[in-house]
Amino acid sequence: MLGALTKGDTVEDKELKNTIRQYLMLKDELDVITKRQNDIKQRLIEVVDTVEADDRGHRVLTVEDDALGDVTLTRQRRVSKSLNMEVAEDILTKKGIRDTCIKMVPTIDEGAIMAAFYENYLTEEDIDAMFPSKISYAFLLDK
Numbered sequence: 001m002l003g004a005l006t007k008g009d010t011v012e013d014k015e016l017k018n019t020i021r022q023y024l025m026l027k028d029e030l031d032v033i034t035k036r037q038n039d040i041k042q043r044l045i046e047v048v049d050t051v052e053a054d055d056r057g058h059r060v061l062t063v064e065d066d067a068l069g070d071v072t073l074t075r076q077r078r079v080s081k082s083l084n085m086e087v088a089e090d091i092l093t094k095k096g097i098r099d100t101c102i103k104m105v106p107t108i109d110e111g112a113i114m115a116a117f118y119e120n121y122l123t124e125e126d127i128d129a130m131f132p133s134k135i136s137y138a139f140l141l142d143k
Contacts, residue, residue: 024143048075
């Protein structure tokens with residue numbers, strides 16, 4: 001079906017080839033645009049980072065533009081916390097409350113399941129039921 005356009009190509013073949021060309025062209029353009037957008041964003045971030053942070057740690061720069069009106073560039077400070085397990089265990093142990101603050105959660109050991117299968121405690125049907133297949137697709141277009 002695909003190949004070089006020839007006299008014998010059907011209308012559908014020509015439409016498909018045209019669609020493929022459009023897809024590849026748009027993909028290339030999108031890659032260039034995304035790179036350009038990221039470069040410009042980085043330059044804007046560098047400018048905003050020169051502004052003094054407010055009391056919440058945000059950096060805000062308002063630019064007056066005749067065509068756009070006022071444009072506000074903001075580097076919003078966001079703080080997230082995650083538990084440092086080693087530090088937490090150390091502190092809880094020192095305070096004598098480690099056992100009351102740790103929840104033991106049973107976990108199935110996949111390696112042990114496979115060992116049980118190889119030792120004939122489990123059948124292939126058991127394994128297939130425990131590890132159901134999930135099908136997904138990736139779209140690739142190579143040129």
